[in-house]
Amino acid sequence: MKNDYSVGQQSPVNQTTKTTIFYFSGTGNSLWIARALACELGNTEIISMVDWDINQNNIDSQVIGMIFPVHMWGVPKRVLDFLDQLRAMSPEYIFAVANNAGQVSNTLVQLYKVMESNGLVLASGWSVVMPSNYIPWGGPGSLEKQNDLFAAARIKISDIGQVINHRVKMPVEKGPLWQRIVFTWIYKLSFPHVPEMSGKFWVDERCNQCGLCIQLCPSKNIIMYDNKLSWQNHCDQCLACIQWCPQEAMQYGRKTPAYSRYHHPEVKIKDLLK
Numbered sequence: 001m002k003n004d005y006s007v008g009q010q011s012p013v014n015q016t017t018k019t020t021i022f023y024f025s026g027t028g029n030s031l032w033i034a035r036a037l038a039c040e041l042g043n044t045e046i047i048s049m050v051d052w053d054i055n056q057n058n059i060d061s062q063v064i065g066m067i068f069p070v071h072m073w074g075v076p077k078r079v080l081d082f083l084d085q086l087r088a089m090s091p092e093y094i095f096a097v098a099n100n101a102g103q104v105s106n107t108l109v110q111l112y113k114v115m116e117s118n119g120l121v122l123a124s125g126w127s128v129v130m131p132s133n134y135i136p137w138g139g140p141g142s143l144e145k146q147n148d149l150f151a152a153a154r155i156k157i158s159d160i161g162q163v164i165n166h167r168v169k170m171p172v173e174k175g176p177l178w179q180r181i182v183f184t185w186i187y188k189l190s191f192p193h194v195p196e197m198s199g200k201f202w203v204d205e206r207c208n209q210c211g212l213c214i215q216l217c218p219s220k221n222i223i224m225y226d227n228k229l230s231w232q233n234h235c236d237q238c239l240a241c242i243q244w245c246p247q248e249a250m251q252y253g254r255k256t257p258a259y260s261r262y263h264h265p266e267v268k269i270k271d272l273l274k
Helices: 029-041 049-055 077-089 107-117 143-165 177-200 212-216 240-244 269-273
Strands: 019-023 044-048 063-069 093-100 124-129 201-203 222-225 228-231 250-252
Touching (some): 029 044, 029 063, 029 093, 029 143, 077 107, 093 107, 093 143, 212 222
Parallel strands (some): 019 063, 063 093
Antiparallel strands (some): 201 250, 222 228
8 A cells, every 4th residue: 555645535634633443353353453553543442343332432533443354255244233323423534444364355345335325434444364264164374374464464554544644535445346246246145144154053072161152252142051052043253152262162064173273363362351
């Protein structure tokens, strides 16, 4: 990304402006991005979208950001549901960061259009590539590859911070045309069925019923019934349960026992539990 502020509309930098970042994170990628971006912006509060309904804090920020993972090549339902609350905050500048494993597809364009239909303006939106946490399709890659992605992400986040500080309004980032056609079609077909996808979860003999997965699940989709874990078909597909299981006893489908677990190395369980 070039630091060229002559493109788009911009406002003078105001170092006293408060920014609030709302994030949705299952395995820590979005939280890590939120923290790194907050360091670039200064005077920034970070709030989990999952906790927001409970906190009901008074938000008076002029700049508000949303950071979230790409789910099924589109915007997660939890983020779409959050837009009703965002509208009530009346910020002057809204930005978004969609973390993904290299296929942002039409996600930010979709978000832009949905926000526009709700009377909101998405001023800017970026794709940040991170290690994949979608374990049903494989592991996150080697540690060397992960570290390369983290290093590249830090550079991009620094550039994003400068754009936000200058209040630049610019087109959102998007994937190549074939992604936006094919993956958007898949998203529309799969999106209504995401909650029931939890039917593929199961646990092996290593499960010691510690209950961590129940505590981590943002949609309260997992319960303990008759000394067994049970899924309630309102899953977010964040995969926090399987990726953070201390025993690696949680599985999804038939292939995950062979795959490495992943969560961002700088994010701890306590960060998500709070």
